[in-house]
Amino acid sequence: MSSHIKLAPSVLSADFARLGEQVAEATSGGADYIHIDVMDGHFVPNITVGALVVAAVRSWTDLDLDVHLMIENPECYIPEFVSSGATLVTVHVEACPHIHRTIQSIKQLGARAGVAVNPATPLSSLEEIIRHVDLVLVMSVNPGLGGQVFIPETLDKVARLRSMLDERQPTAELEVDGGITLDNAAGVVRAGAGVLAIGNSLFKSQSGIIRTLQAFRETVS
Ligand code: DX5
Ligand code: ZN
Secondary structure, X not given: XXXXXXXXXXXXXXXXXXXXXXXXXXXXXXXXXXXXXXXXXXXXXXXXXXXXXXXXHHOOOOOEEEEEEEOOOHHHOHHHHHHOOOOEEEEEHHHOOOHHHHHHHHHHOOOEEEEEEOOOOOHHHHOOOHHHOOEEEEEOOOOOOOOOOOOOOHHHHHHHHHHHHHHHOOOOEEEEEOOOOOOOHHHHHHHXXXXXXXXXXXXXXXXXXXXXXXXXXXXXX
């Protein structure tokens, strides 16, 4: 279908009692990134994990750790996430009044910097920052929970973002996060995604992590 599409297992749906083993399994199954969702109970209603868990995951894989911060005041915590092993740190444009400074600080710490947009946030909010980012993450569900249904309007948004990136920041990656399944993954890639965060349909699959990753690889290749 296109060049190498990156698969980013989202450990939100993993068995946290066996997190290390499941990360190792995803790594040997051909994952490209490990996606870690950090939620603070303020920016989103749910609370998940902090830098300690990022450090724990770091010890089970050499893959890039794609840390998705769904938190308020992310700038207070970014140094700790990077020193714990995050190699790609994504902040929400909705949570960052000084997004330019936040992106610069991620890069100064030696990580790659991403910006995320919620389903109802227009792409125009990225106008002034897009040239500075390494990745744009489009939420295809409202953030806060795994296992939600993909919002179909996302496809058009991804296509518009693809054109924006091609024109202004072609080296940046385009990640789509939320509700990705074996049935819709190819369409999301066709719309322009280069990275797919996959939670529920990977970790809860009856076929197991390795075979399901293989099936995702086939459907997007
Ligand atoms: C949702 C998170 C996602 C989530 C995706 O707020 O950002 O990364 O884990 O999980 P699924 O694939 O189950 O929608
Ligand atoms: Zn996420």
